[in-house]
Amino acid sequence: MSQRARFEAQLNAIWYGQQPVPWVLRWLAVIYAWILACRRWLYRTGIKRASRLPVPVLVIGNITVGGTGKTPLTAWLATELARRGWRPGIVSRGYGGSETSTMMLPLDADPAQFGDEPVWLMRAAKCPVAIGRRRADAGRLLIDRIHCDVILCDDGLQHWSLARDIEVLVVDGERRFGNELLLPAGPLREPPSRAERVDFVVVNGSAAAPAEIAMTVDAHRLVAINDLTLAKSIADFRGQPVHAVAGIGNPERFFRMLEQKGMQVIRHPFPDHHHFRRSDFEFGTSLPIVMTEKDAVKCACLGLPDAYMVPIDVDLPIQFADQLNRQLRQFQESAA
Incomplete structure (x- = not known):
């Protein structure tokens, strides 16, 4: 096990286990919360503005660090929307790749350049994918070149510079929100109350609450x-x-x-x-x-x-895709 992997295992033991949280992590979490509040205030007051695309935008993300299943869900949603007549495009940060400019992935995209998740998404969803630090620029690229009529933003819940029409939060059904503390004292990018402000909550594995949508992954x-x-x-x-x-x-x-x-x-x-x-x-x-x-x-x-x-095979209620389709059509018609 590498040194980084051991460090991540130690953090997970604190975040999701019974180990006490060191005081230094609690103090750092206070600083993180202050930075988060200042950033949110800048957007709320209009000092920073979110970019609005001319097509509906669907954001899929989580509020915890680590895997929750958001990328497989993004591929499933893109496939289901394509079946309902949409021309979906996916935007991603391209984390882990060397590319720093806004680019659309070629068919022979190298994960070392574009990142592993964008390359996997392009192959799994069979739809165009663009990467960029600014997701709005990546979305415009897909709209201008491929004429996509709906944009899905993978891992974009905290990317507030992109205006969105629908937010989908993905939750790990086994670990949920851990100790419910903000980084680095806990695994949370945002407070647990953020779950109350999204449009849909999808729970990957374990039982879903009545207001949540159950997602299962099998092989x-x-x-x-x-x-x-x-x-x-x-x-x-x-x-x-x-x-x-x-x-x-x-x-x-x-x-x-x-x-x-x-x-x-x-x-x-x-x-x-x-x-x-x-x-x-x-x-x-x-x-x-x-x-x-x-x-x-x-x-x-x-x-x-x-x-x-x-x-992996992802299974969700087909009614979820139908409801998303209806809401996206409403956004599309109101913008026409």
Whole structure:
């Protein structure tokens, strides 16, 4: 385990476990809260203004640090909106990539340049994706070049410079908001009360409250990362030891899913958006390597033998997509 991964594990033990919060983290959280309040005040008073795009904007995000399932949800929403006649485009920060300008992803986009999540989104949702520090500029690029008529902003809940019509908050059903403290004393980017001001709350895993929308993620097959035509049933790996690799926000969720499928999991957690090298996979044994789809987009060029990715299937109530479609159509008609 890398030094960064160990540090993240220590923080998670404080945020989601029973370990006491050090006083220095509490003081830093007070400073963070003050900065957050000042930033919110600048937008509320109009000193800073949010950019409004000429098409409806749907923002998907969370208020906690780490993985909650917002990126798979973004891909699901883009697919469902396309089925209902929309031309969706996705904008992202492109975190983890080297590109600093506003750009639309080419079909052969390199995750080292554009980031792993944008590349995965483009492939999974089969729709255009643009990255940029300013999501509004990325959105305009998609509107001007591809004529997208709805923009989805992945991980954009705190990107207040982009005006939005609908906000979707994604919550980890198992960990929820942890100790409910702001960073770095807790995992929260914003206070828990922020959940009351969004349009929809989607809960990934565990039971959803009556006002929330339940989202489940499952897996049924493994695909060789060096040959996408080679797929195996996940049941074929039942009882088999595997090296499980995850460089995502919540690696433990992935590891537990594999264990629930009957695999004997040897855990190899890496920091989120980790840039993998061949040496990262020198485990000393020649067992199969199993990783997430997001990690696989960065590892396909490494020539790893007996390495597989786990495509996930996202399930949500179809009524959720229908309701979003109706609301977006209303925004579209009122702007016409």
